Amino acid sequence: MAGARAQWAQKCAPGTPRSSTPMAEALWSAGFIGKALGAMARDLDKHRGQPPHGRDAAQPTADALPHGNEAAEAASGPAPASATPSMAQFLEIKAAHRDCLLFYRMGDFYELFFDDAIAAAQALGIVLTKRGKHLGTDIPMCGVPVHRAEEYLQRLIRHGFRVAVCEQLEDPLAARKRGSKAVVHRAVVRLVTPGTLTEDSLLDAKARNYLTAIFDGPTPAARQCPQLALASLDISTGEFEVSEVPALDLPGEIMRLAPSEVIAADRLLANANVRQWIATAGATATPVADPSFDSLAGQRLLKARLGVADLKAFGAFSRGELAAIGALLKYVELTQIGRAPYLRPPRRATPANRLVIDAASRASLELLRSLSGDREGSLLHAIDRTVTGAGARELAARLSAPLRDPAAIASRLDAVGFLFDNETLRGDLRGALRGAADVARARSRLALQRGGPRDLAAVRDGLATASQCARRLSEGAGGIGLPDGLAGLQQRLTQSSGALADLLTRALVDDPGHHRRDGGFVRSGFRPELDAARTLRDDSRKVMAELEAKYLEETGIRSLKVRHNNILGFYVEVPAAQAKPLLSEPLALIFRHRQTMAGAQRFATEELLATESRIVTSADRALALEQEVFAELAGAVATHGEALGEVAAALGELDCEAGLAEVAAEQGYVRPVLDDSPTFEIRGGRHPVVEQALQAAKSGAFIANDCVLAAVHPQCPKEFDEVSRARLWLVTGPNMAGKSTFLRQNALITVLAQMGSFVPARSAAIGIVDRLFSRVGAADDLARGRSTFMVEMVETAAILNQATDRSLVILDEIGRGTATFDGLSIAWAVVEHLHEVNRCRALFATHYHELTVLADRLAEVANVTMEVREWRDEIVFLHRVKRGAADRSYGIQVGKLAGLPKAVTMRAAQVLALLEKTQGKAADGEALLADLPLFAARPASAMPAAPPPSPVEEALAAISPDELTPKAALETLYRLKELAGTNK
Numbered sequence: 001m002a003g004a005r006a007q008w009a010q011k012c013a014p015g016t017p018r019s020s021t022p023m024a025e026a027l028w029s030a031g032f033i034g035k036a037l038g039a040m041a042r043d044l045d046k047h048r049g050q051p052p053h054g055r056d057a058a059q060p061t062a063d064a065l066p067h068g069n070e071a072a073e074a075a076s077g078p079a080p081a082s083a084t085p086s087m088a089q090f091l092e093i094k095a096a097h098r099d100c101l102l103f104y105r106m107g108d109f110y111e112l113f114f115d116d117a118i119a120a121a122q123a124l125g126i127v128l129t130k131r132g133k134h135l136g137t138d139i140p141m142c143g144v145p146v147h148r149a150e151e152y153l154q155r156l157i158r159h160g161f162r163v164a165v166c167e168q169l170e171d172p173l174a175a176r177k178r179g180s181k182a183v184v185h186r187a188v189v190r191l192v193t194p195g196t197l198t199e200d201s202l203l204d205a206k207a208r209n210y211l212t213a214i215f216d217g218p219t220p221a222a223r224q225c226p227q228l229a230l231a232s233l234d235i236s237t238g239e240f241e242v243s244e245v246p247a248l249d250l251p252g253e254i255m256r257l258a259p260s261e262v263i264a265a266d267r268l269l270a271n272a273n274v275r276q277w278i279a280t281a282g283a284t285a286t287p288v289a290d291p292s293f294d295s296l297a298g299q300r301l302l303k304a305r306l307g308v309a310d311l312k313a314f315g316a317f318s319r320g321e322l323a324a325i326g327a328l329l330k331y332v333e334l335t336q337i338g339r340a341p342y343l344r345p346p347r348r349a350t351p352a353n354r355l356v357i358d359a360a361s362r363a364s365l366e367l368l369r370s371l372s373g374d375r376e377g378s379l380l381h382a383i384d385r386t387v388t389g390a391g392a393r394e395l396a397a398r399l400s401a402p403l404r405d406p407a408a409i410a411s412r413l414d415a416v417g418f419l420f421d422n423e424t425l426r427g428d429l430r431g432a433l434r435g436a437a438d439v440a441r442a443r444s445r446l447a448l449q450r451g452g453p454r455d456l457a458a459v460r461d462g463l464a465t466a467s468q469c470a471r472r473l474s475e476g477a478g479g480i481g482l483p484d485g486l487a488g489l490q491q492r493l494t495q496s497s498g499a500l501a502d503l504l505t506r507a508l509v510d511d512p513g514h515h516r517r518d519g520g521f522v523r524s525g526f527r528p529e530l531d532a533a534r535t536l537r538d539d540s541r542k543v544m545a546e547l548e549a550k551y552l553e554e555t556g557i558r559s560l561k562v563r564h565n566n567i568l569g570f571y572v573e574v575p576a577a578q579a580k581p582l583l584s585e586p587l588a589l590i591f592r593h594r595q596t597m598a599g600a601q602r603f604a605t606e607e608l609l610a611t612e613s614r615i616v617t618s619a620d621r622a623l624a625l626e627q628e629v630f631a632e633l634a635g636a637v638a639t640h641g642e643a644l645g646e647v648a649a650a651l652g653e654l655d656c657e658a659g660l661a662e663v664a665a666e667q668g669y670v671r672p673v674l675d676d677s678p679t680f681e682i683r684g685g686r687h688p689v690v691e692q693a694l695q696a697a698k699s700g701a702f703i704a705n706d707c708v709l710a711a712v713h714p715q716c717p718k719e720f721d722e723v724s725r726a727r728l729w730l731v732t733g734p735n736m737a738g739k740s741t742f743l744r745q746n747a748l749i750t751v752l753a754q755m756g757s758f759v760p761a762r763s764a765a766i767g768i769v770d771r772l773f774s775r776v777g778a779a780d781d782l783a784r785g786r787s788t789f790m791v792e793m794v795e796t797a798a799i800l801n802q803a804t805d806r807s808l809v810i811l812d813e814i815g816r817g818t819a820t821f822d823g824l825s826i827a828w829a830v831v832e833h834l835h836e837v838n839r840c841r842a843l844f845a846t847h848y849h850e851l852t853v854l855a856d857r858l859a860e861v862a863n864v865t866m867e868v869r870e871w872r873d874e875i876v877f878l879h880r881v882k883r884g885a886a887d888r889s890y891g892i893q894v895g896k897l898a899g900l901p902k903a904v905t906m907r908a909a910q911v912l913a914l915l916e917k918t919q920g921k922a923a924d925g926e927a928l929l930a931d932l933p934l935f936a937a938r939p940a941s942a943m944p945a946a947p948p949p950s951p952v953e954e955a956l957a958a959i960s961p962d963e964l965t966p967k968a969a970l971e972t973l974y975r976l977k978e979l980a981g982t983n984k
Contacts, residue, residue, distance in 0.1 A: 083134065084132075085181055085182075085183045086183050087132075087134055087139075089183050089186060090102075090104055090113060093164075093166055093186065093187070093188060094113075094114075094116075096188070097164040097188060097191070099162060100161075100162040100163055100164040100191060101116045101119065101120055101156060101161050101162070101163045101164070102116055102163075102164050102166055102188075103144075103149070103163055103164065103165045103166060104166045104186070105146070105165075105166055105167045105168045105186065106143075106168075108145060108146050108147075109143040109144065109145055109146060110143060110144050110146060110149055110165075111131075111141060111142075111143040112141065112142050112143065113131070113139055113140065113141050114139065114140055115140075117140040117141050117142045118140050119161070120142055120156065120161075121140075121142045123155065123156060123159045123161065124142075124144070124152055124155055124156070126142050126144070127142065128140055128141075128142050129141055129142065150199055150201045150202060151201070153192055153202060154201065154202045157192065157193075157194050157197070157202065160194075160284055162191060162192065162193045162286075163191070163192040163193075164188045164190075164191050164192075165188065165189055165190045165191075165192060166186050166187065166188045166189070167186065167187070167188075167189050168184050168185070168186050169184075169185045169186060169187055170184055170185045171184075172184050188337065189337055190335070190336065190337055191334065191335040191336075191337070192335075193211075193261055193284070193286065193335055194209075194260040194261040194283070194284045195209065195210065195211030195212070195235075195259060195260045195261025195262075195263075195283075195284070195286075196211060196235055196261070196332065196335045196336065197209055197236065197260070198235060198236045198341075198441070198444055198445050198448060198450055199445075199450070200438075200441065203236055203441070205389035205392070205438065206384075206389055206392035206393060206396070207258070207392075207393065207396065208234045208237070208239065208258070208393050208396070208397065209234050209235075209236050209260050210232040210233065210234050210257050210258065210259035210260060210261075211232065211233050211234070211235065211259060211260070211261050211263070211328065211331070211332070212230055212231070212232040212254075212257055212259035212261070212262050212263070212283075212328075213230065213231045213232075213262075213263045213264070213293075213324040213325070213327045213328035213331070214228055214229070214230050214250075214262060214263075214264040214268060214274075214324065215228065215229045215230075215231075215264075215265075215293045215320050215321075215323045215324040215327065216228050216247075216264075216265075216268050217229065217293070217319065217320045217323060225246040225247060225248065226246070226247040227244050227245065227246060227247070227320060228244070228245060228246075228247055228250050228320070229242070229243070229244045229318065229320030229321045229323065229324040230242070230243050230244070230245070230253060230257070230324060231321065231324035231325045231327075231328045231346075232257050232259060232328075233328055233332065233343070235332060235336075235341040235444060235448075236440075236441045236444050236445075237344075237390075237393075237440035237441055237444060237648070238341065238342040238343050238344045238440065238443075238444055238645055239344055239440075240343050240344050240345070240346045240347065241346060241347045241348070241349050242317065242321045242324070242325060242346045242347070242348050242349070243321075243348065243349045243350060244318055244320060244321055244350065245350075245351060246351075248798070248802065249351060249356060249358070250274075250277065251277045251280075251358065251359035252356065252357055252358040252359045252361075252362065254277050254278060254280075254281045254283070254359070255277075255280070255281055255359045255362045255363075256357070256362070256400045256401060257281075257400075258281055258282070258283075258368070258400070259281065259283045260282075260283055260284065261283055261284045261285075261286055262278045262283045262284070262285050262286065263286045263287075263288050263327060263328070263331050264285070264286075264287065264288070265287070265288065265289070265290045265292075265293060266287045266289075266290070267290070269285055269287050277359065280359070286331075288327055288330075288331060292326065292327040292330050292331070293323040293324065293326060293327045294323060294326050294327075295319040295320070295322040295323040295326065296322075296326075297326040297330070298322035298323055298324070298325040298326025298327070298329070299311065299317075299322050299325075299326075301325070301326055301329040301330070302322070302325050302326075302329065302346070305329065305340070305343050306343065306345060314345050314346055315346075315348045317346075317348075321348075325346070336448060339447075339448050339449060340447070340448075341444055341447055341448055342443060342444050342447045342641050342645065344645050344649075349401060352404070353403065353404055353405060354401045354402060354403055354404055355401070355402040355403065355404055355750075355751070355754050355769055355770065355771070355772055356770065356771045356772070357751075357771075357772045358771075358773065358798060358802075360774070360775070360795045360798070361747075361772060361773050361774040361775075364744075364774040364775070364776050365379070365744060365747055365748060365751070365774050366378045366379060366689070367379050367380065367399055367400065367751065368380045368396060368399065368400065377689065378689070379399065379688060379689060379748055379751070379752075380395070380396055380399055381689075382663075382688045382689045382692050383395070383399075383659075383660070383663050383688065383752070383757065384659065384663075385658075385659035385660075385662040385663045385666070386655045386656060386659040387430055387433050387434045387655060387659070388433055388434075388436050388438070388651065388652065388655045389438050389441075390436075390438060390439070390440060390648060390649075390651055390652030390655065391433070391651075391652050391653075391654075391655025391656045391658075391659060392655075393652060394649075394652040394653055394655070394656040395656045395659060395660075398412075398656065398755045398756065398757075399751065399755055401755075402750075402751050402753075402754035402755040402756075403754055403755065403756065404754065404768055404769075404770060406674050406675055406676065406768060408756075409674050409753070409754060409756050410674070411483070411484055411485045411756075412485060412657070412755075412756025412757075413671055413672075413756055413757075413758075414483035414484065414485055414486075415483050415485035415486045415489075415657045416657055416660045416661045416664065416671075416756065416757065416758060417483075417661075417671055417758075418482065418483050418486060419486075419657060419658050419661035420661040420664050420665055420671075420758065422476055423665065424476075425472065425473075425476035426658055426661055426662065426665075428472050428476075429469055429472055429473075429654065429658050430655075430658050430659075430662065432465055432468045432469050432472060433465065433469065433651065433654065433655050433658070435461065435465055436461065436462055436465040436466075436651055436655075437457070437458030437459075437461045437462050437465075438458060438462075438648075439458060439459055439462035439463075439644060439647060439648035439651065440644075440645065440648035440649070440652075441458075442454075442455035442456075442458035442459055442462075443455075443459060443637060443641060443644050443645070443648070446459075446634045446637050446638065447638060447641065449634075451634065452512075452513075452514050452515055452516050453508065453512035453513055453514070453515075453516055453521035453630065454512055454513070454514055456504060456507075456508055456512070456521075456630070456633050456634070456637065457504075457508055457511075457512050459500075459504060459637055459644065460501060460504035460505055460508060462644075462647065462648065462651065463496055463500065463501040463504070463647065464501065464505075465651065466493040466494070466496070466647045466650070466651055467493070467494070467498075467501070469493055469651070469654060470490050470493040470494050473486060473489070473490040473493075474490065485657070486654075486657070489650045489653055489654050489657075492646045492647065492649070492650035493647060493650045493651070493654070495643045495646045495647060496640055496643040496644055496646075496647050497640060497643070500636055500637070500640050503633070503636055504633060504636075506523065506526055507522060507523060507526050507629060507633055508521060508522070508523060508633075509521055509522070509523050516626070516627065516630050517623075519622065519623045519626045520626075521626065521630070522625075522626050522629050526629070527625060527629060529625060530622060530625040530626065530629070533618045533619075533621040533622035533625060534618075534622050536614065536615070536618035537615065537618040537619045537622050540615040540618075540619075543611055543615070544562050544570065544611070545562075547562055547607065547608060547611065548560070548561065548562040551572060551605075554587070554590075555574075555581060555582065555587060555591075556581075557574050557578050557581065557582075559574060559575050559578060560572060560573070560574050561573050561574075562608070568594060568595065568602065568604075569609075569612050569616075570604075570608055570609075570611070570612045571594055571595070571602045571603065571604055571608070572591060572602065572603040572604065572605065572608065573600050573601070573602050573603075574600065574601055574603070575599060575600055575601075576596075576597070576598075576599055576600055576601055579600075579601035582601070582603055583601075590605055591603040591604070591605055592604050592605070660756075660757045660758065661758075663758075664757070664758035667688070667691070667692070667760060668760070669757070669758035669759055669760050669761075670758055670759060670761055670762065670763060670764065671758050672749075672752075672753035672758070672759050672761075672764035672765070672766055673763075673764065673765045673766070674753055674754065674765075674766050674767075674768060675765075675767060675768070676767060676768055677767040678710045678727075678767045678805070678806075678841070679709070679710055679765055679766070679767045680707065680708070680709040680710060680746075680750075680765075680766055680767060680808065680841050681707075681708050681709075681763075681764070681765040681766075682706060682707040682708070682746055682749055682761050682763075682764050682766075683706050683761060683762040683763040683764070684704035684705070684706065684761050684762030684763070685704060685705055685706065685707055685745055685746060685749055685759075685760065685761040685762075685764070686702050686704050686745060686760040686761065687702065687741050687744060687745035687748065687760070688745075688748060688752070688760045689748075690702060690741055690745075691760060703738070703878070703879040703880060704761070704762065705742055705745075705879075705880065705881040706881065707729070707742075707746045707843070707881075709726065709727055709728075709729065709841045709842075709843075710725065710726070710727045710767075710841055710860070725860065726860050726861060726862035727835070727839070727840070727841050727842065727860040727861075728831070728834060728835055728841070728842045728843075728844060728858075728860060728861045728862070729842070729843050729844065729861075729862055729863075729864050730831070730844050730846060730851055730852055730854065730855065730861060730862070730863050730864070730885070731743070731843060731844065731845040731846070731864055731865070731866070731881070732845075732846060732847070732849060732852065732863065732864075732865045732866075732885050732886040732889075733865045733866030733867075733868065733886045733889075734866070734868060734875065734877075734886070734888075734889050734890035734891065734893070734894055735889070735890075735891065735894045736877055736894055736897070737866035737867075737868055737877045737879065738866055738877065738879040739812065739845040739866055740776055740812055740845065741879075742843075742845075742866070742881055743774075743776060743810040743812055743843050743845055744774070744776060744810070745760075746808075746810070746843060747772060747774050747808065747810050749761060749764060749766075750766060750769055750772060750808055751772065753766050754766075754768070754769065767806070768806065769806060769807060769808045769841075770804055770806040770807055771802060771803060771804065771806070771807040771808075772807070772808050773798075773799045773802075773803060773807065773808070773809045773810070773811075774810050775792070775795050775796055775799060775809075775810070775811045775812065775814070776810060776811075776812040787817070788817050789817030789818050792814070792816075792817055793826075796811070796814060796830060799811070800830065800833055800834070800837075800838065803834070803838040803840045804838065804840065805838070805839040805840055806840070807838070807840040807841070808840065808841050808842070809834065809838070809840050809841070809842040809843075810842070810843045810844075810845075811830070811842065811843070811844045811845065812845045813845060813846060813847065814826060814827045814830050814844070814846070815827040815830075815848070816847070823848070824848045824850055824851075827846055827848050827851060828848075828850075828851060828854070830844075831844055831851060831854055831858075831861065832854070832858070835858045835860060835861055836858075847889050849885065849886065849887065849889075852885035855885075862883075863883070863884055863885040864881050864882065864883055864884070865881070865882060865883075865884050865885055865886040866878075866879070866880070866881060866886070867879075867880040867881070867882050868890065874893060874896075875890050875893045875894075892905055892908050892909055892912065895908065951979045952976055952979045952980050955975065955976055955979055956976070959972060
């Protein structure tokens with residue numbers, strides 16, 4: 001291994017001397033590390049032999065595009081002897097990063113060449129041009145301005161690309177000193193991938209940006225089901241969690257984490273199902289070599305990053321989890337080129353301590369996204385009243401992983417309840433939190449040396465908000481004190497040293513700029529020598545104005561001006577017609593001619609050059625001093641990194657708690673009661689999303705309904721006396737009556753209760769649910785060769801194989817995708833299995849009315865129906881659940897509401913009457929089918945005839961509007977009115 005490292009070092013060592021400045025040394029080291037890692041990647045690529053798996057095969061990538069010429073092919077190999085020095089440098093760097101687009105810094109632009117340029121131009125919609133020739137052919141090229149690089153990076157990342165950012169690591173003037181053909185030293189300083197973003201412009205403030213490693217190691221003999229380990233890190237905040245799940249739960253776990261990028265071994269990504277699940281979650285799949293998943297290396301890396309000698313304080317990690325951690329941390333090192341992001345201690349999230357929701361159920365219930373993929377219409381959107389990005393991320397995390405521990409849930413509910421009852425305190429906290437910056441993300445950018453003055457200000461303002469919130473909590477505690485959860489938050493809000501907040505307040509101006517290179521962010525009075533340099537720099541305008549006035553008086557030329565540009569510096573400019581006195585003695589002895597323009601002459605003086613030197617030096621000195629102050633402040637933030645992490649997390653949790661209390665007060669939610677009993681008793685339950693949609697549309701109030709399953713101490717209204725002890729409800733009724741809404745609302749109430757939120761109901765008592773299953777709605781999966789019915793059966797099979805007596809299952813229309821008798825038979829058997837084998841709490845909606853007889857055969861099955869009223873051959877949906885079974889499905893009436901042609905609904909009514917009449921007489925299914933003329937050709941006379949036109953319609957048809965005079969039009973109107981009255 002040492003020999004290999006030596007070879008990589010020799011291979012990657014630049015052949016040019018380095019600048020002696022500390023910054024240049026650091027950048028040179030970063031470039032050296034990048035080259036070494038690139039060489040390692042090339043060696044690993046030889047063994048892999050497979051291209052990376054992208055998020056979307058349809059998106060343009062450099063690998064997918066055909067090579068336009070031999071020069072393009074040369075871009076992935078060693079530079080030929082005929083290559084120019086600049087092109088040789090490009091080809092060498094590109095060879096180390098074959099799987100990335102190379103942003104090659106040239107002055108004020110990042111340039112892309114060869115296939116990189118073709119792919120980027122197509123993805124970004126920018127002009128593809130050419131620059132010079134290589135091996136006799138034109139070199140494709142495109143470029144983006146440095147100051148807009150983040151905008152273009154965001155678009156490329158969304159297209160599934162990885163980008164290697166190659167910077168100039170020395171000044172071009174230093175390169176020229178080595179010779180006229182010397183090339184500016186460049187190296188890759190960062191690999192930009194979807195899971196390693198830190199810039200606010202590239203991130204969603206309300207969503208985590210997880211990079212997830214998945215390891216499928218050998219399964220111990222004691223375990224029957226294969227286990228997969230997952231390690232997830234959001235480097236923009238330092239949030240770090242580890243889990244180990246059965247293979248069957250992997251799709252749901254990926255959906256829960258919602259990573260932006262997943263790294264895994266090639267053999268795992270070769271599984272089409274795994275790639276499909278990753279793509280469904282919206283993540284990019286990146287293959288890494290198998291040796292990266294090393295448990296011993298993972299243990300060593302984690303200890304080093306956390307600065308500990310033993311990991312026992314953070315939990316007992318399995319070998320699989322350590323292997324996933326190892327691959328994750330190695331990948332972060334590779335992409336960050338030696339820079340280490342801040343890591344919070346890893347949090348273990350296992351199925352034993354949270355409510356497990358599979359992928360299909362998450363999509364069906366629209367927890368974080370609606371079926372269209374938008375936040376609007378989801379449960380998260382309905383309950384989100386947070387005012388900070390950190391609070392929104394915490395809310396989404398809680399909603400994705402509800403708890404199973406009644407004590408932990410009660411702690412969250414206590415905090416929400418306290419803020420619910422204290423409206424003034426809640427308002428004060430939310431008002432203070434609105435001014436809180438994203439401390440976690442600012443701290444991470446500073447740790448990765450990508451931060452700016454505004455990140456320092458974000459830390460300063462975040463600490464001020466934390467102090468203010470802690471004070472408000474202390475004042476609002478009253479005589480009874482704070483609940484344990486809020487008391488813990490108050491303590492964490494004050495963890496950071498007040499000295500850091502004071503330092504940042506004294507050092508920074510109120511509203512600093514974005515970039516440290518611009519300066520101007522250090523408050524006056526903080527550093528005396530900086531103030532002195534600024535005074536000289538800022539008085540330059542006054543000094544130059546005084547010089548200009550002096551020269552005006554000496555020369556008598558009223559149009560003389562002292563100007564400045566980046567090439568000449570300061571100079572004296574006069575119109576060409578008035579320049580003759582300055583070219584003749586005695587003024588020529590003072591004013592030296594420098595440049596002749598089309599309409600002006602430019603001059604310099606010794607006094608002007610000396611003044612310029614003092615001004616330039618002072619400006620550079622002031623900027624250098626500000627950079628020193630920035631480095632000192634960033635170092636102070638790094639010293640308090642762990643405490644700042646706690647403060648940032650506490651602010652997010654407090655915002656989440658206050659937001660949940662706010663939505664509870666706004667929407668009339670109540671505190672649920674959770675315990676270990678099997679009960680499920682919801683009184684006056686409402687669907688949180690539908691209810692708010694009705695409010696927004698001003699379409700009336702939502703109709704609340706009860707749901708009582710396996711009640712231990714039933715106190716039901718009379719109409720539910722007979723069903724209160726049932727564990728399974730068979731729900732019948734017409735479409736559009738609200739069956740699916742009723743099913744989903746009870747599942748959503750369960751999720752809200754176990755995440756620690758108040759719920760939309762009059763009261764709620766829920767025995768802890770271990771797994772939640774929702775099979776509602778119909779969809780196919782043609783890409784994987786699955787019909788709608790096949791998808792339905794796969795999801796139903798997962799429920800029957802995994803549900804326990806602690807689970808909650810909602811099923812809608814099982815068996816509808818096949819023949820009537822097949823579907824009825826499957827639905828019948830599923831109900832029996834849920835009752836006898838799974839013994840879970842379940843809501844089973846169906847149009848198979850034959851199933852209602854199971855309520856008489858199975859002890860814990862009951863029938864309920866959606867109440868409707870018939871009026872003049874129409875139906876009115878009351879959206880109420882009542883005891884009993886529906887005798888009809890009202891499908892024809894719903895078809896009328898949907899706009900089916902009248903002829904179709906009339907014919908359907910005839911067929912229905914025949915079916916109902918024949919059904920009682922048929923001896924078996926074949927006889928019944930033989931009696932149905934469903935596909936018989938109907939004589940034309942049997943079709944309802946179109947009604948003849950009315951006298952009014954005939955008169956209208958005879959009118960020619962263009963030929964009518966006003967008087968004739970009025971007479972015609974009276975005649976039509978008369979015909980209409982007669983026709984009545």
